[in-house]
Amino acid sequence: MLLSLALIFIVGFSAAEIFRRIKLPRIIGILISGIIMGPYVLDLLDPSILGISAELRKMALIIILIKAGLSLDITDLKKIGRPAVLMSFLPASFEILGYVIFAPVIFGISRSEAAVMGAVLSAVSPAVVVPRMVKLIEEKRGTKTGVPQLILAGASCDDIFVIVLISAFLTMAQSGSFNAASLLDIPISIILGAALGAISGVILGKISGSYKMRCTTQTIILLSAAFILMTVETWAKAYIALSGLLAVVSMSCVLKLRISSEQTKKLSSKFGKLWIAAECLLFALVGAAVDIRYTMTAGIGAIAIIFIALILRTVGVILCLIKTKLNIKERLFCVIAYLPKATVQAAFGAVPLASGLPCGKLILSVAVLAIIITAPLGAIGIDNSCERLLNDDST
Numbered sequence: 001m002l003l004s005l006a007l008i009f010i011v012g013f014s015a016a017e018i019f020r021r022i023k024l025p026r027i028i029g030i031l032i033s034g035i036i037m038g039p040y041v042l043d044l045l046d047p048s049i050l051g052i053s054a055e056l057r058k059m060a061l062i063i064i065l066i067k068a069g070l071s072l073d074i075t076d077l078k079k080i081g082r083p084a085v086l087m088s089f090l091p092a093s094f095e096i097l098g099y100v101i102f103a104p105v106i107f108g109i110s111r112s113e114a115a116v117m118g119a120v121l122s123a124v125s126p127a128v129v130v131p132r133m134v135k136l137i138e139e140k141r142g143t144k145t146g147v148p149q150l151i152l153a154g155a156s157c158d159d160i161f162v163i164v165l166i167s168a169f170l171t172m173a174q175s176g177s178f179n180a181a182s183l184l185d186i187p188i189s190i191i192l193g194a195a196l197g198a199i200s201g202v203i204l205g206k207i208s209g210s211y212k213m214r215c216t217t218q219t220i221i222l223l224s225a226a227f228i229l230m231t232v233e234t235w236a237k238a239y240i241a242l243s244g245l246l247a248v249v250s251m252s253c254v255l256k257l258r259i260s261s262e263q264t265k266k267l268s269s270k271f272g273k274l275w276i277a278a279e280c281l282l283f284a285l286v287g288a289a290v291d292i293r294y295t296m297t298a299g300i301g302a303i304a305i306i307f308i309a310l311i312l313r314t315v316g317v318i319l320c321l322i323k324t325k326l327n328i329k330e331r332l333f334c335v336i337a338y339l340p341k342a343t344v345q346a347a348f349g350a351v352p353l354a355s356g357l358p359c360g361k362l363i364l365s366v367a368v369l370a371i372i373i374t375a376p377l378g379a380i381g382i383d384n385s386c387e388r389l390l391n392d393d394s395t
Helices: 002-021 026-037 047-051 053-071 074-080 082-087 090-107 111-121 126-138 147-175 180-210 215-236 244-258 261-288 292-320 328-337 343-348 360-389
Strands: none
Touching (some): 026 261, 026 360, 053 126, 082 147, 111 292, 126 261, 126 328, 126 343, 147 343, 180 215, 180 244, 215 261, 328 360
């Protein structure tokens, strides 16, 4: 395992630097390095590290979500209001609708199977979007109109919405019937996750105020608390829906209100440094999960359905931004930022196959192809358009 970790970091960082020098996003190089080192190409990684790949990817995601929470300003979210709520579910709903309408025509699968495919494919990638929005907030680019805050909040809830739908649609496809009551899990998951995170943030704030601790110690405690919240989600799953990811973001937001701005900056800086290693680990392991053999079997139809669904997602984003003060450039940036797929697709792409769904192999193929196409597309789009489309508010 130690050699595998060494390979992930050395090869991943080397590939990231090469891509940075040719003015392409670093994550593309890391993703490709993971594919090459993975079990489906050179098979250089130890099976033991691949066995805990899902947990390692979750740890990396937690790190960037904590940093996101420390960067978010709740007063900014209040100002954004309605568009942030709509961005949480409307673009994903439009994309799922695209799969439900067109996937049966292209692949000959049932509507229920198409709904499962749409749920797996429709989540935006927090691993691609969140660090970029955090960076824009820190650089004060587009912050007066709340563009990065809007995307950051919307993308976080978008994943929660989609993950709940994956479970509901999968049950429907397996049993042939749909339990509408399962959709109640979405608001319950959001409310309970936000509440649990807020309570945790208050407790951590009191601890921080009562005891003098080094920033490194605070970082470890905050990270441990986030791990506990994610574990609580797993424990509660059999009884009630609760979003651990939203709890992590909520905890960080509330903690930010309870500590000084200087402490917040130090904590944010610590998690920014942790993200350097976590980003490499996350995308290398996502790449290692990519099975090129499945991708090759998907064909032109898979590419077509991905772009059709993205067009409908774009319509959803545009509808969310109606009657906002955003100009055309800012709205275009929101569309671009909502394109990339990676994390949820890597985590859930193989679930329908493992569940014995006849279309499981097809869904995995399309999910893998969506990562390869949209993660670079979204990352390049965000990196290359932010300066042209968003105002510099630092001056």
